[in-house]
Amino acid sequence: MPPKKPTFGEAFQELEAITEWFETQDVDLDEGVKKFERGLELAKMLKEKLAEVENTVVTLKKKFSALDNAQGEDALL
Numbered sequence: 001m002p003p004k005k006p007t008f009g010e011a012f013q014e015l016e017a018i019t020e021w022f023e024t025q026d027v028d029l030d031e032g033v034k035k036f037e038r039g040l041e042l043a044k045m046l047k048e049k050l051a052e053v054e055n056t057v058v059t060l061k062k063k064f065s066a067l068d069n070a071q072g073e074d075a076l077l
Contacts, residue, residue, distance in 0.1 A: 005045075006042075006045075008046065008049050011042045011045050011046055011049075012042075012046060014038075014042055015039055015042040015043060015046065018035050018036075018038060018039045018042070019039070021035060022035070
């Protein structure tokens with residue numbers, strides 16, 4: 001079974017921990033490359049989730065804008 005995909009919050013926390021590791025540790029090159037790769041994976045995942053949420057927000061705004069416009073037109077009748 002593949003590992004479960006972390007939630008947005010979990011991925012963000014893990015990415016923060018990786019960033020802190022690079023800032024505070026005497027970096028081991030091999031471990032650093034692994035952490036860098038994981039950080040890129042997490043950043044991609046977070047970016048995709050943010051784009052998904054942004055699309056949802058745009059869709060909702062259009063939906064409610066259309067409802068407001070329809071209600072405004074009804075009030076004029």
